[in-house]
Amino acid sequence: MMIKKICCLGAGYVGGPTCTVIALKCPDIQVVVVDKSETRIQQWNSAILPIYEPGLDEAVKKSRGRNLFFSTDVDSAIKEADLIFISVNTPTKTYGFGKGRAADLRYVEAAARRIAEVAVGKKIVVEKSTVPVKAAESINKILRANMRPNVSFQVLSNPEFLAEGSAVNDLLNPDRILIGGDQTSEGKEAIEKLCWVYKHWIPEKKIITMNTWSSELSKLAANAFLAQRISSINAISAVCEATGACVSEVAHAVGTDSRIGPKFLQASVGFGGSCFQKDVLNLVYLCECLNLPEVANYWYQVIEMNQFQRTRFVRRITEKLFNTVTDKKIAIFGFAFKKDTGDTRESAAIYVCKHLLEEGAHLSIYDPKVNAQQIIHDLTRPDITEEPEKVLQLLSFHQTPYSASEGAHAVVICTEWDEFLHLDYKKIYNSMLKPAFLFDGRKMLNVEELLAIGFQVETIGRKTTRNNVNRGVADCIL
Numbered sequence: 404m405m406i407k408k409i410c411c412l413g414a415g416y417v418g419g420p421t422c423t424v425i426a427l428k429c430p431d432i433q434v435v436v437v438d439k440s441e442t443r444i445q446q447w448n449s450a451i452l453p454i455y456e457p458g459l460d461e462a463v464k465k466s467r468g469r470n471l472f473f474s475t476d477v478d479s480a481i482k483e484a485d486l487i488f489i490s491v492n493t494p495t496k497t498y499g500f501g502k503g504r505a506a507d508l509r510y511v512e513a514a515a516r517r518i519a520e521v522a523v524g525k526k527i528v529v530e531k532s533t534v535p536v537k538a539a540e541s542i543n544k545i546l547r548a549n550m551r552p553n554v555s556f557q558v559l560s561n562p563e564f565l566a567e568g569s570a571v572n573d574l575l576n577p578d579r580i581l582i583g584g585d586q587t588s589e590g591k592e593a594i595e596k597l598c599w600v601y602k603h604w605i606p607e608k609k610i611i612t613m614n615t616w617s618s619e620l621s622k623l624a625a626n627a628f629l630a631q632r633i634s635s636i637n638a639i640s641a642v643c644e645a646t647g648a649c650v651s652e653v654a655h656a657v658g659t660d661s662r663i664g665p666k667f668l669q670a671s672v673g674f675g676g677s678c679f680q681k682d683v684l685n686l687v688y689l690c691e692c693l694n695l696p697e698v699a700n701y702w703y704q705v706i707e708m709n710q711f712q713r714t715r716f717v718r719r720i721t722e723k724l725f726n727t728v729t730d731k732k733i734a735i736f737g738f739a740f741k742k743d744t745g746d747t748r749e750s751a752a753i754y755v756c757k758h759l760l761e762e763g764a765h766l767s768i769y770d771p772k773v774n775a776q777q778i779i780h781d782l783t784r785p786d787i788t789e790e791p792e793k794v795l796q797l798l799s800f801h802q803t804p805y806s807a808s809e810g811a812h813a814v815v816i817c818t819e820w821d822e823f824l825h826l827d828y829k830k831i832y833n834s835m836l837k838p839a840f841l842f843d844g845r846k847m848l849n850v851e852e853l854l855a856i857g858f859q860v861e862t863i864g865r866k867t868t869r870n871n872v873n874r875g876v877a878d879c880i881l
């Protein structure tokens with residue numbers, strides 16, 4: 404039996420783009436992406452997709468209605484599919500045992516129970532969501548305890564490594580595809596079938612197979628290593644700011660060691676996104692449960708350093724603005740957790756804004772892909788503020804960075820959108836109150852040009868005040 408029909412439970416940032424690329428590259432396979440959210444499915448079937456990813460619109464248009472379908476009819480899709488991806492959300496638990504640490508597996512469990520209830524025939528169930536080690540075993544138990552007669556299941560782990568903002572490209576040209584499964588003949592047969600799907604466009608040597616637990620742990624380990632690199636360079640950025648060393652130069656020098664490599668050494672206001680914090684915490688909780696407190700503490704430091712970096716940045720803003728931001732207008736450039744996405748989950752901007760709002764600053768916010776409704780949602784959440792009404796009065800939203808910065812005391816760059824590289828900063832400077840401050844949380848702008856315009860510039864990982872320029876520190880070109 405080859406795979407003719409695939410169903411994916413969860414039409415989110417992973418399920419949508421992943422299935423779009425499978426449908427694009429496997430015209431012989433019918434792919435149905437289902438979700439319990441009617442709104443999300445309606446958006447996938449409309450001209451304006453629920454998520455922004457470069458290249459996604461075109462890819463969806465090519466396959467939708469041909470061999471790619473988005474539907475809320477979960478049961479029919481499960482029944483008809485040979486292979487079912489579980490691509491539902493696995494957020495950090497906000498209640499009960501493991502609160503603030505463990506992954507909340509209720510959506511994965513609900514998906515498994517639905518599959519068990521309605522599936523007929525032989526099915527391969529593929530865990531694509533990021534989960535703790537041994538989640539596949541739990542899925543297996545749920546399926547077997549509830550399955551109908553004459554049904555058989557094989558559960559595989561196939562974690563996803565795409566990054567938002569480059570999802571389509573990552574899916575088309577992944578570094579590797581990882582598939583874990585039972586090392587039995589049935590397990591190996593299921594692995595082969597999933598390999599066959601990927602081999603439509605991915606060279607065989609990039610497809611790695613292993614046991615299920617290794618595969619599950621590899622996903623958590625990969626994200627922990629990536630997040631750790633960012634926390635490491637951010638820790639060094641604090642030393643740079645205190646000494647006059649320049650973090651870009653240090654990162655360059657460190658990254659040219661071929662054993663270390665240059666990627667993921669970009670110091671910033673802190674990492675965001677739905678994955679890094681959640682998955683590192685997931686690993687921390689796993690270690691705690693395995694009675695490995697030293698290992699848990701080791702990885703927890705990655706999160707603590709990230710929180711320190713965000714707080715440190717806001718403290719620096721406040722200090723430079725003469726120790727008060729109350730009633731001052733501050734323009735926030737960028738709200739997404741990174742460029743080329745409209746996603747704001749765990750964005751550093753949320754925490755920067757939270758602290759500034761607590762100090763009573765007026766924030767005028769501009770982001771090319773995040774709408775006002777989303778920002779209001781993020782900044783009035785109960786974990787961010789106890790005074791949502793007050794927060795609403797302190798916020799304004801803008802269609803251009805120019806209107807956001809008009810009459811402002813400071814501009815704060817939170818997201819590294821390319822368009823911020825090409826703005827008319829002279830015009831921005833002229834429209835601001837003086838002294839005009841610019842805080843570059845992404846270390847993306849040319850400090851010398853901004854200083855020449857007249858800005859007071861503060862950037863991550865470098866001393867940049869005029870005094871320092873005179874002392875020659877401004878030689879550090881970003």
Ligand SMILES: NC(=O)c1ccc[n+]([C@@H]2O[C@H](COP(=O)([O-])OP(=O)(O)OC[C@H]3O[C@@H](n4cnc5c(N)ncnc54)[C@H](O)[C@@H]3O)[C@@H](O)[C@H]2O)c1
Binds near residue numbers: 412413438490492517
């Ligand atoms: N976002 C990323 O870049 C990324 C990358 C790699 C891995 N992951 C992992 O992939 C998983 C999904 O992440 P995401 O960002 O796509 O999440 P998401 O929140 O964007 O999407 C999940 C979707 O699943 C739906 N859903 C939940 N339970 C369901 C059910 N029982 N039946 C049908 N639909 C259901 C939700 O309505 C939602 O639309 C997570 O485990 C995440 O850690 C995410």
Ligand SMILES: O=c1ccn([C@@H]2O[C@H](COP(=O)(O)OP(=O)(O)O[C@H]3O[C@H](CO)[C@@H](O)[C@H](O)[C@H]3O)[C@@H](O)[C@H]2O)c(=O)[nH]1
Binds near residue numbers: 626629668669682
């Ligand atoms: O040198 C760097 C690189 C990234 N970041 C920040 O780190 C966060 C995460 O960025 P990135 O990893 O590019 O995006 P994600 O979409 O979160 O992707 C990560 O998380 C996904 C979900 O698990 C994985 O699939 C990907 O492989 C992994 O890169 C963002 O806030 C970035 O701005 C930095 O501050 N410095």
